[in-house]
Amino acid sequence: MPITILDYVKSVVGDKDLYTAEDCLASGVDILGGCQGCHATIACYNAYPSTSGYWRCADCIGTDGFAAVNDFIAHEAAISACPACGNTDTISETRVTTGEHAEGYVLECECGEVWPL
Ligand SMILES: [Zn+2]
Numbered sequence: 001m002p003i004t005i006l007d008y009v010k011s012v013v014g015d016k017d018l019y020t021a022e023d024c025l026a027s028g029v030d031i032l033g034g035c036q037g038c039h040a041t042i043a044c045y046n047a048y049p050s051t052s053g054y055w056r057c058a059d060c061i062g063t064d065g066f067a068a069v070n071d072f073i074a075h076e077a078a079i080s081a082c083p084a085c086g087n088t089d090t091i092s093e094t095r096v097t098t099g100e101h102a103e104g105y106v107l108e109c110e111c112g113e114v115w116p117l
């Protein structure tokens, strides 16, 4: 199985018996979220980060998860800075139509730069 959000939290805060909302916050992730596929409510221990940038549940992650925490971190780093201005907190994700029947996601910066996810 791919890594869960909790695996990522573990890599940030270290091994503990119990992980709290504070641990998740310290790692920059939420403790609860929704599955992108089926909209089920999922918590960090059964939420799988996907390459789309959204969380998915065990049933919906398919092959879009990350095999290792380092892959997830590298992906996050790659999408967290604008290639034009270098800002990290001005970026939003936008759903776009990429073809007649296809939809995808792009990242958009407040400076006007748009690039594929
Ligand atoms: Zn799901």
Ligand SMILES: [Zn+2]
Binding pocket: 082, 083, 084, 085, 086, 087, 090, 109, 110, 111, 112, 113
């Ligand atoms: Zn920018």
